[in-house]
Amino acid sequence: MATANKPVTVRVPGNMNLEQAKNVLASVLGKVGHPACYSGFNISFVNAVDPSPLVLNVEHGSFNVKEG
C-alpha cells in the first residue's frame, strides 16, 4: 500500500448547515468548570441514558434550561 502524503483540497459544502452543532457548542460552554460543591449522586449520566424521569417545570422563561 502506498503511504505518500498528497494534498487534498476540502471545499465548503453548500448544502450543509451547522445549527445543531452550534447548539451543542453553546451547551458545552456552560459545563466545563469544576463540579459544584455537593457530596451526593450526580444524575447527569442517568438522565442521559434514561431521560424519561426528567420532568421540566420551567415557568415565566426565567430558568435558562433546555433539557427534557
Added chain:
Amino acid sequence: MQFTPQRLGPGAIYLRSLDRFFRSNGDLIKVAEIEPQILWTKGTAKGARPAGSPAERRHLANLPQHVLTHGVGYPIGGTVCDQTEHIAEFDRWNRELGVAWTSEHLSILQVRNGSAVQSCGFLMPPIQTEAGVRLAARNIMERRAALGLPFAFETGVNYFALGDYEMPDGEFFAAVAEEADCGILLDLTNLWINEKNGRASIRDILGRLPLDRVWELHLAGIEMERGYWVDAHSREIDPELADLTAEIIPNLPNLGAIIFELAPDRVASFGERAYLHEIETLHRLWDRVAPTEAATPVSGGRRTDSHPRYINPTPAQWERVLMRRMVPEAFQSEAETSYMPLKSTDEERFSLYCHLAGSFRSGALAELLGNTIRLLLLASGKEALQRLIDGYIATTPPVAFPTDEAVQFRRFLEAHPLPVPGLGDMLAFEGALLEAAVNNTTVRTVLSKDIDTMLADVAAGRLPGPSSDRPATVLEIGVDPAPFIRFAQVELSRAV
C-alpha cells in the same frame, strides 16, 4: 480575630443557568454565593492552571446581590492543600467581586500517591485527631494570609461512622475554628445527614461549637442513595430541617448569610416557583436572626487545650487509606502501604463513596460528551454502555476537572475502538468543542459525516446511517470573541 460579618441576608448559590433569575429577583435573593471554580476552565496542556473569564467577572460584578465566594476544589482538610496554584485567580475574583469573606471545605480532595498527587474524585472527610486539627488550622491560616480575607471553613458531610480514635464532630470543628481563629460555615444539611445516617447528633455538635464563630449557614435538599441519606442538593429543604434551623438561628449572634444550594444537574427539574418558595423559607428563617445591635465580635481567644487521647492515626496514614480505596489499583504507587485497619462498615461506606464519585465521573462524560454517550447507548444498549463506563472508571484514575475526564475518556475509547457507526466523527467533534472551549483556541477537525445530520439522528434515537456520509469536511471551532463553528476551506494531507 475581630471580624464581625455584615448581616447580608438570605441567598443562594449562583449558577450560570440561573443568571437571569438572580437578576430579576434581586429583591428576594439578597446574596449570590459564587463558586468561582465552577466557572473556570482548565486547559488541556499539562500543568495548565484553571482560570476564569474577565468578562464573566465583570458580568457578575453587576449582580444586584451582595456577593460571597465559596471555594470548591481546594479544600483545607488534608496534607495536600494548594496555597499557590489557584490563589492568584481566586484573589482576582474576590477583589473584583468585592466579597466580605470567603470559605472552603474542611475536606480532602487530593492525596499523595508516591511522589505524585492524585485526586480522590470526591470530597472526603479529614481524620479527626489532634494532628488533623493542627493540619487544618495551619492550612486555614495560610489560605487566609494568601487571600487577605476573613475565612470560614464548611462543616462537611461524613458517611463514615465515627471512629473510636476520632474526636467527636463538634469537638473537632470547635478545635479547628479556635486553633485557626476563623469563622464557621455551618452546613446544617450536612450535619443533619450525618445524624440521619447515625454518625452524630446535631444537637450534640451544636452544643460543642463556638456559635459566635458561625458566619453563614448552608441549606439544601437531600435524598437516599444505596441506603444512606446523601447531600445531593437535589430538592427543597426538608420541613424538619427548616424547623431545626429556625430553632438554632437565634443562638447565632454573628450570622451573616443563609444560602440555599441546588446542584446544577437538578436545576432543570426544579422550577422557578419551587426555587422562590425556598427563598421565602430562608426569609422566614432570617426573621429569627438576632437584631444587628446584638451582634458581638468574636473573641480573639485561641484554643489552649488539646486532647492527647486522639493521637493516631495521622493525617498521612488516613490519606494513604483514601488513596488505596478511591484510586484504581493500577494507578497506586507500590511504595505506598496502608497502616489503618478498617472495619467492615468502613469498607461499606467506601463503597458508597466510590459509587458517588463514579456518578460525578460518568456525569461529566454525559455533560461534556453527551452525543457520544447517546450514540454509544443507541449502538450498544443501556447495560453494555453501563459496563463500558464501569470498566472505564475502574481502570482510569479520577481527575479534578470534568474536561480532563472527557479527554481521558476519549483516549480510552481510542485505545478500545468500538464498531459504532459515526463514533470516531462524533468523538472528534465533541473533543474539538472542548479543546476550543478550554484552551480558548481555534480548533480544526476533519469529519467524514455531516455533523448536523448525525446530531439529528442521535437526537431522534437513530444510529447515523449512510445518509450522513459526506466527503471529508473540515470544521473550524472557536470561542473568541464569540463562540463559532464554520466550515473551513483548507488543504489537507492524507495518506493514499
